[in-house]
Amino acid sequence: MTTSSQPDPAKLAASRAAVALVQDGMKLGLGTGSTASIMVEVLAERARTEGLSLRCAATSKATAELAARLGLRVESLDDIGWLDLTIDGADEVDPDLSLIKGGGGAHLREKIVARASDRMVVIADPGKVVDRLGAFHLPVEVVPFGFDATRVLIQRALDGLDLADRPVLQRMRGDAPFVTDEGNFILDLSLEVIPDAPALARALSAIPGVVEHGLFLGICDLAIIGRPDGSVAELRRPEEGEVPVADEDTAP
Ligand SMILES: O=C(CO)[C@H](O)[C@H](O)COP(=O)(O)O
Numbered sequence: 001m002t003t004s005s006q007p008d009p010a011k012l013a014a015s016r017a018a019v020a021l022v023q024d025g026m027k028l029g030l031g032t033g034s035t036a037s038i039m040v041e042v043l044a045e046r047a048r049t050e051g052l053s054l055r056c057a058a059t060s061k062a063t064a065e066l067a068a069r070l071g072l073r074v075e076s077l078d079d080i081g082w083l084d085l086t087i088d089g090a091d092e093v094d095p096d097l098s099l100i101k102g103g104g105g106a107h108l109r110e111k112i113v114a115r116a117s118d119r120m121v122v123i124a125d126p127g128k129v130v131d132r133l134g135a136f137h138l139p140v141e142v143v144p145f146g147f148d149a150t151r152v153l154i155q156r157a158l159d160g161l162d163l164a165d166r167p168v169l170q171r172m173r174g175d176a177p178f179v180t181d182e183g184n185f186i187l188d189l190s191l192e193v194i195p196d197a198p199a200l201a202r203a204l205s206a207i208p209g210v211v212e213h214g215l216f217l218g219i220c221d222l223a224i225i226g227r228p229d230g231s232v233a234e235l236r237r238p239e240e241g242e243v244p245v246a247d248e249d250t251a252p
Contacts, residue, residue, distance in 0.1 A: 007038045014123035014226030015039035017234075018087045021121065024052045027080050029113040030067055031088025032060040032106035035123050039087050044070035055080050059088065059113050060106040061181050083117040090122045091136040091214070093129050093223045097122070097237040098197055102139030102214030105171065105180050111212055114219050122223040129225055129235075134194035139171070139214040140187045140204060141180055150209030151187060157203040158189070166191050184211055 007015075015038045022028065022043065030040055040063060047054055048071060057077040058064035068074045077083075088110055092100040099122060101107045114120040142150045151168055158166055171178040171186035178186050194200055197215055204213040223235040 007041075008034075008125065009230060010125035010226035010228045011035045011038045011123070012042070012226065013230045013232050014125070014224045015042045017224045017226070017232045018121050018123045019043045019046055021085060021087075022046070022052070022054070023084075024050075025054075026084045027055045027082070028057070029077075029083045029086030029088070029117050029120075030056050030058045030063050030072075030074075031086065031110060031113075031123075032058075032063050033089040033104045035089035035125070036063060036087070037066055039123055040067050040072070041070065043087075044072050047072060057083060057113055057116075059086075059110040060104070063106075077113060077116060083113065084119070086114045086117040086120045088114065088120065088122060090124050090128055090216075090220075090223075092133050093122060093124055093220070093225075093235070094131065094133050095235070095238075097220040097223055097235060098133060098218075099216035099220055100133050100136050100138055100214050101216055102141070102186070103136070105139065105141075105178055105186050107139055107214040107216075108141050108180065108182055108184075108212040111216060111219070114216065119222070120220045122220050124223060124225055126225055126227060126233075129223075132193055133197055133215070134191045137169075137188035137190050138194070138200075140189060141182070141184045141211040141213075142187055143184050143209050143211060146209050147185060150207060153207045153209070154187060154189070154204065157200075157207065158191075161200055161203060162195055163191055163200075182211070
């Protein structure tokens with residue numbers, strides 16, 4: 001590891017388990033955030049020591065810079081085409097492996113990269129595992145043109161989904177609006193609980209100024225939850241009608 005400070009042991013454990021899934025010659029999607037950054041470090045070290053030939057597409061400028069600095073081959077998603085595996089963090093993971101992402105404001109690129117992958121693996125610490133999505137604010141990326149009108153349309157959509165009067169706040173960085181890698185703004189929806197995530201996802205996607213929301217439904221295939229003692233739990237997406245279970249002694 002090249003970081004000067006010690007990485008969080010739970011995030012490190014999840015990162016190591018995910019990087020163990022990587023095989024020589026793979027085309028990889030690299031996520032964004034503090035957990036994904038640890039994973040990129042672990043991956044770069046493994047690639048270096050084992051001489052792995054990997055092609056990587058990053059989900060943010062920050063991850064692209066980190067990965068390239070650590071010697072990984074970073075290319076555009078269009079140059080690579082299709083990915084074998086994407087490894088990314090998450091803000092919330094529920095038992096169906098539905099996710100909230102976008103705490104770092106990168107969920108647009110993250111979703112494009114994840115959907116362009118044969119497999120998406122999420123890495124997280126136990127604090128990210130929830131029974132029901134919604135305690136973490138839901139990020140929505142919005143184009144600057146007509147921003148206020150888009151906010152009104154989002155609020156009206158929430159009204160129709162038993163989520164009236166929930167705060168819809170523009171994300172700021174200091175005194176200025178937060179601007180994504182794609183040049184857009186973020187609205188953070190404080191919902192507390194999301195009664196019907198597919199209905200909310202549909203309603204948000206139907207609003208013209210919304211570029212992408214942070215609900216990842218039916219996208220994640222495996223969640224690796226690291227524990228502070230270095231062990232991991234693996235949560236798999238249940239088949240239709242199946243009750244979700246964690247593997248072996250893997251309750252996070
Ligand atoms: O979705 C993301 C960025 O847009 C991150 O994956 C998510 O916010 C988790 O970040 P961290 O690992 O720092 O908690």
